[in-house]
Structure formats: C-alpha cells, structure tokens
Amino acid sequence: MMIIKKTSRIKFNNKFLSSISVKFIEDNKEINCKGKLSETLLKLAKDNNVSLEGTCGGSQSCSTCHVYVDKKYINKLEPIQEDEEDLLDMVDDYKVNSRLACAIKLNEHLDGIVLDVPTNSTNLLH
Ligand code: FES
Numbered sequence: 484m485m486i487i488k489k490t491s492r493i494k495f496n497n498k499f500l501s502s503i504s505v506k507f508i509e510d511n512k513e514i515n516c517k518g519k520l521s522e523t524l525l526k527l528a529k530d531n532n533v534s535l536e537g538t539c540g541g542s543q544s545c546s547t548c549h550v551y552v553d554k555k556y557i558n559k560l561e562p563i564q565e566d567e568e569d570l571l572d573m574v575d576d577y578k579v580n581s582r583l584a585c586a587i588k589l590n591e592h593l594d595g596i597v598l599d600v601p602t603n604s605t606n607l608l609h
Pocket of ligand 1: 525536537538539540541542543544545546547548549583584585586
C-alpha cells in the first residue's frame with residue numbers, strides 16, 4: 484500500500500514554496516515572517532507581534548489593520564472589494580497603496596511582499 488502524503492507546497496516560478504515570505508516595516512524596523520497559503524496578512528502580523536490591532540477580528544469594519552503595500556505587489560493582490568474600499572476611504576493617511584491586512588490572503592504571487600505599518604491607525608468602530 485502506498486501512502487501519499489499531502490503537502491502544502493506549490494510550484495511557482497520553477498521553485499517549490501511551502502511558505503510565503505512577508506516583510507512588515509514598523510517604526511523603521513523590519514519584521515520578516517513566513518506565512519501559509521490562504522492565511523490572512525492580519526493573522527500573520529498578529530502571530531509575529533506586528534502591532535496591527537485588528538479590533539473587529541477581521542470582519543472589515545474597523546480599519547485598524549490598515550497597511551501600505553509595496554507598489555511592486557499592489558497589482559498582484561486580489562482586486563479590492565467595495566466594503567474594503569469604503570473603509571479605506573475613511574482612514575487617516577490614506578494612500579493609493581492602502582489596503583486592509585484582514586482582506587488579503589497569502590498566495591504564491593505575494594512571496595516577498597513588503598508592507599508598511601502606518602504610525603497611527605483609525606478605528607472606525609468608535
Ligand atoms: S481587522 Fe478590522 S478591518 Fe481589518
């Protein structure tokens with residue numbers, strides 16, 4: 484009997500990826516992490532002590548997970564949905580590369596992504 488072990492590795496650009504490399508920049512400090520496929524950037528940030536509050540638990544209603552995405556990666560993200568766009572319209576320090584970390588799931592195209600954490604976050608639940 485042959486046992487086939489499932490792995491979470493995928494082949495991308497002729498190399499196998501078992502995790503996705505992510506760099507958060509917070510207060511000029513780099514925090515390098517390895518995330519799993521389909522994991523949200525918010526979960527990865529929380530697991531690695533990046534100070535994104537995520538007050539609403541990832542339900543896209545607070546905006547305390549606001550990040551700036553490196554412009555090299557902005558077009559590799561899934562298109563922004565209306566709910567996320569509506570929230571981002573109300574955050575302080577909005578930029579064209581603003582996104583919500585709870586709305587972004589890791590995939591192979593995001594390997595090496597760099598995210599800036601804003602100094603202040605806007606909590607739209609208050
Ligand atoms: S955690 Fe609240 S909007 Fe992302």
